[in-house]
Amino acid sequence: MVRHCGVYRAHGSILVGGVMSLRSPLGRVLGLGTAKDGTSHWWGQRVSGIALAVLGLWFAWSLATLSGFSYPEAVAFISQPVNALLLLLLSITMAWHSYLGVQVVIEDYVHSHGLKIASLLLSRYAHVVLAAAAIFAILKLGIGA
């Protein structure tokens, strides 16, 4: 990244290290690049990924050590307050991380513009529905118990 000051010129271009840059001063300051979302996708993937490493290991350990998966056992596990809280965090974070990942796969492999937009919309709605369904189910069992 070029940090030193450029020399602004009358017609809006900027001299960086003696070389004229065609990027506008505003574009340079915002730093969002051609995709217009800057580093937010990359950063969100890391934030959610690190959280999921912890939450996922907790969930894997819980499943492995659960006495059984009968209806009373499952309800007792989900409705226990600490489990309910961690399941909420797991579901929301997983929906976020999964959306970010599926988004990249769609952008990479779906080349028709209309189909790409439709797939991205469908994926976003589906992930919101899944997160909402998980939140509703956990709260219903957690508060109802």
Next chain:
Amino acid sequence: MNNHDRPLSPHISIYRWPVTMVTSILHRATGIAMAAGFIVLVGWLFDAASGPEVYAKFLGVMNSTLGWILLVGWSYAFFYHLSNGIRHLVWDTGRGLEKEQATASAWFVIVASIVLTAAFWWVAS
């Protein structure tokens, strides 16, 4: 002149896959597999909240041969994606990007994912 002896430019179908390519493809494949698995995870929570009758149907589906194959597959997908995700986080710090290091960490991730999956089912059983 024999054209068959001429060298071909490398292409996905004719050259030996480097292990780093396998780990890269597997990372995306396991991610997609778990996006589908997320539907089943939410189904488990939602069916439990819907009452014993609905939950019994969920158990019936997942307790089938196909259900168990999927569960083993998702457990491997999780431990693989976790191991290789940590490898990506190390790369993000600028470390381990040399060819020999990336190859070594690829094999490490493959072994770790198998060991973790086996340990998971050993604890579960």
